[in-house]
Amino acid sequence: MRIVIAGGHGQIALRLERLLAARGDEAAGLIRNHAYADDLRAAGAEPVLCDLESASVEEVAAHLQGADAAVFAAGAGPGSGAARKDTVDRAAAVLFADAAERTRVRRYLVVSSMGVDGEPPAGTDPVFAAYLRAKGAADDDVRARKGLDWTILRPGRLTDEPGTGLVNLAEQTGRGAVPRDDVAAVLAALLREPGTAGRTLELISGTVPVEEAVKAASTG
Template sequence: MEVLVAGANGHTGRLLIQYLKEDGHVPYGMVRKEEQKAKIEELGGIPVLADLTGDVGHAVKGKEAVIFAAGSGSSTGPEQTELVDRDGAINLIKATENFGMKKFIMLSAIAAGQPERGKEELQHYLKMKGEADEYLQGTELNYTIVRPGGLTHEEGTSKVNVGETVDRGTIPRADVAKTMIACLREPNTYNKTFELVSGDTQIEEALKTI
C-alpha cells in the first residue's frame, strides 16, 4: 500500500516510515524542508515536499492512505498549536477527501476533546487535537483515530492496552507507530477512535477487541 506520512521527520514519523517499509508498504514522507529529504530516503521512504499550512494536494494525490503524525511541538505557543495540530490536520483531511482517497489514520492524544482530563498546560493542545478529530469523524473517510498516552523513547514491546478510554499512562513511540500501521489492515479499527497505553496484549489481538 502506498502511504503518505505527514510529520515524517518527527520522532514517531520516522518510525512510521521505517516500519511501513519493513511491513511491505511504500512509504512517502511529507517534509517541509529540502534538507530533510535525505533522512526519509535513508529510512526507506520517498520524500515529498509540502507544508501542512499550504497546498498539500500534490502530496496526497495517488496515495492509498494517509497517516497524520505531525505536531507543533512542546516549545511552540498556542497559535502554532492551532495552525498545525488543528488547522494543518483539517487541511490534510480535506485534501484526502478531494482526491477520492478513503483511509486516514490520525495520531491524536489521550483525552483529546476532553481537555479537563489533562494537565492545565496541555489543555489548549488537547482541545485543538479534539477539534481536528471531530472534523475527521464527520467526514465520509474510513478513519482511525489513535489517542496514545505519554510518548516515550523506550524500546517497544508490541504489547498495549486499548479502549474508548483508558487510565492515563505512557507508551513507547515504537508501539504507537506499529499500532497505527496495524490499523491499515484491521477492519475492526475502521471508523473507530480509541486510547492507547502500554499493556499486556499483543497489538493485533488488542485491536480486535475495540
C-alpha cells in the same frame, strides 16, 4: 500499499516509515524542511516537501494522488506557542483531511492525544490547553466526515523506551505510558485492519500483542 504521512520527520512517523518499508509498503512523508530528506530516505520513505501551514488543499491533494491511505502524525512540537498549536495540530489536520477526501483516499489515521474531549481542566498551562483544544477540534472535524474511513489513535504519555509489542488498545484505557515504537507498530497494524474505521482508540502499554489488540478493536 502506498501511505502518505503528514509530519513525516516526526519521531513516530520515522518509526512507522521503517516498519512500512520493512514489510514492502511504499511510504511518503510530507516535510517542511528539505534538510530532513535524508532521514526519510534512511527510513525507507520518499521525502515530499510540503508545508501544511502554507500549502493549499490542491497542493496537498497532488501529493495524495494514488495513495491507499493517509496518516496525520504532524504536530507543532515542544517549544511552539499557542498559535502554532492551532495552525498545525488543528488546521493542518483539517487541510490534510480535506485533501484526502478530494483525492478519494478513504483510509485516514490520526495520531491524537488523550484528554482532548471537553475543556482542559482549570489551571492547565495555557499553551498545553491550546494544544488540547486544537487536537480535540481536529478530532471532531475528522469524526464528522462521511468521506473518510477514519481511525483516531490517542496514545498515553510517549516514551523512547524500546517497544515491547504488548499494548492496551481500547476506547478507554486509563492513563499510562507507551513507547513510540509501539505506537508506530499499532499504526502499521491499523492500516491493515479496515474494521477499525470509525473508532477512537486510546493506547497505553499492556499485555496484548499488537496484532491481537488491533484485531480485537475491529468492528468488522
